[in-house]
Amino acid sequence: MDSRSSTILIAPALAWLTALMVVPCGLILTLAFFRRGIYGGIDYTFTLENLALVFDPLYGSILLNSARIAGIVVIIACAVGYAAAYAIASMPRARQPILLFFAVLPFWSNYLIRTYAWMVLLNREGLITQMARWTGYSGEMPQLLYTEGAVILGLVYSYLPFVILACYAPLSRLNPEIAEASQDLGASGWTTFRRITLPLTLPGIAVGAVFVFVLSIGNFVTPALLGGGQFQMIGNVVYAQFLTANDWPFGAALSMVLIAVMMVLLLLQTMAVERGTRADA
């Protein structure tokens, strides 16, 4: 296709991103090469000590742990989200936007309120316990809140609609006729799914997984509230450098490495998806 029209189409967005992301963030990230001033300002002497500090095992282990938790969240959220998106896409066309609307509606309330609602449900004397008591159960309830499970639950909950929306996009193409044609020709439902639906919609799952992973890894409110502050995610650490420690240079260094790592993972994933969709085309 015409590469000139491509350039015209992408120009406005790229200009916006350059002016309002690349330049400002670039300026802040260069601080990684300077020192933190005594009072928290910047001491403009060149140093690589911040970058070196990022590779301290402490931060590596926190990053791995965050990635592990984010990974679990991705698996659960994508499984549930894809199923939900598939179900929505198989509803009558007119109903689909309405269902999507209701899927995101809870998330127009407020993040903290929803999290506190979960705390009300999950705490030791909370609603779930009370309901259990009400049905006659009188033993000791297992600890639900302030556990890693609660954090995972909170993260899955928060990002499920994003997966649904992402998976829905390619699924919206789903033509019931293709599936019927395939089945008329003798293929089982599962084969139809595997050979036609899945490759078609793989980009959607990939995008959804990216959303959930990226958003989970940077999230620090959920671990603080539902985890009782006992699970340190890499998001907390970056936040702490900029705001609590007033150490912008180290925060910048940490962010730089984090962005680089994530970028590599994402680019690898994009290549894998391209290969996956092309293989069955």
Add this chain to the structure above:
Amino acid sequence: MTTPITTLTAFALFTVLTATGSQGQSLTISNWDGYMAPDAIAGFTAETGNAAELVLHATNEEIMGKLIASGGQGYDVVFVSSPFAEILHNLGLAEPLDHAKIPNLANLYPEATKLAHDPGNAFSLPYAWGTTGLCYRSDLMAAAPTSWNDLLSPSAEVTGKTTMLATDRWLLGAAFLANGMSVNDTDEADLAKVRDTLIAAKRTLLAFDDTTFYAKLVSGEAVMTQAWDGWCNYGIGENADIKYVIPSEGSDLWVDTMVIMAGSDNKDAAYAFVNYILDAGNHRWAAENILYKVPNKAAMEGLSPDLLTQYTNMAITPADLLKYEQLRDVGEAQRAYSRVVTEVMASQ
């Protein structure tokens, strides 16, 4: 398709035009929610004729981040805790105070004018002060706690039912005091010891909680918590079995202050505001309603004695308060503190 776009673009332009014009003339004050009387702004405007608006910040760290990134633009008066006021001063963002413009300064206790972070009130005015200690349910504990170690190495009875403050300085403070060190200690070996104490303590905690620990005490989910004295009062108000104690190793003296920003365009109005707040009647509101001690002699003397008996921590004298060490900005050592906290929080 195009009509909605046109309408929305017009809407957007309208917003831009209206949004830019709203600043400049009135005083912008940033404070925590509920920390001043709801009618303080209105009262101030009525009395002095200066327009003012209140905006909120949830934590010191956030407002400091904003002030440092913007060079202090846009705000006229901010309420921050004392170590942060020090930082503002060191970065040149705080206005050096002209005491002639603050006659109500005379209302303060003499001790409040000799605070370690700002002797002589060169750049900050104390608004509220207090201690950090243990807030606990006396009916659910066999014996009253007397030491920070009762929290850090809890007995079987209270294990899993305790909380600690998540904010860096106070989290570390408990361990510093328990180990007999200064709350502003920067020695590496001492920090390592504190880290180990806290990692061990973390395993016995229910949660880290800065804001709802008193609700946990009321519901019985927690039995002993690290708490600021003013916050403990909210719990006491709901359940008379809740008590506050300063452990034998001591506490820190925390001070929340008012700072006038050097970049303010309305300095005279800002002075009028801080002076208004330091008025005995106005300042007393804070003591009576949010149950914090205020460093204002004239205000505290007007308090009803019932308040002092119900909330025993309100009755501590300024002389006693000053026995405790104030949290100071520790400069470069803040990095080491941050690292220790990260290690503690990340430990399993």
Add this chain to the structure above:
Amino acid sequence: MHSPARQNLMLLIIGLTFAFLYIPISVLIGLSFNEGGMPTAWTGFSFKWYGELFRNADILNAGLNTLIVAVCATTLATILGTLLAIGIEIRRRRGRALEALIFAPMIIPDIVLAIALLSFFSLLKVPMGLHTIIAAHVVFNLAFVCAVVRARLKSFDWSIVEASSDLGASAWTSYRRIVIPVLAPAIVAGALLAFTLSVDEFIIAFFTAGAGRGSTTLPMQIYAMIRFGVTPEINALATLVIGVSVTALALAQRLNKGALPGQ
């Protein structure tokens, strides 16, 4: 048509998913009517918190600001993001740098973007207000919209568009008549995503807001008010937001019969 068993399975999946999504919502709606205000005990049905809410000018003001920010940011981001998605997908050669640039807004930690923009705006002496929040929100929103729309475009058959231009249609007509309608569900999904992100975003809004009350958004207000836990007023507010949105949808349905894809 599909078998009824399959239909039922689909409905069951939707039902279970939505039940999960609405569990905390039902809790907070319930609590908003709780006389007592503390979540520990139900003391009776009452509208009093809604009354309190309407008397609180700060919350209402913040709510309006949030709506303005979300609508403007979503509109801009949807347009820019969709154009970006189409523009990228029609390129034969997409450099790694371009891909990286589009991913970047999602990966950059919010606090970095927040501080970077505030420092940048202050450096350039740009007056801050709702417009700076909108500008900041568009940055990450457009990346999300672009990603969602691209997911649909990956399985788009461009030969139809080529045929159309072979037959003499201009590029603009081809896009307007062929590409956009097919993309419509994905664009709607992207827009919903962007709106949801904006409406509940705190840290970037806080930093790029400028100092006055005129640029306080709801998340900023609620976050600051949450010192003592959630007040029932806030639960009432959340319930109201949901109620108003549902009403708006019902109205939109009524007015737009025929405009939504598939009707």
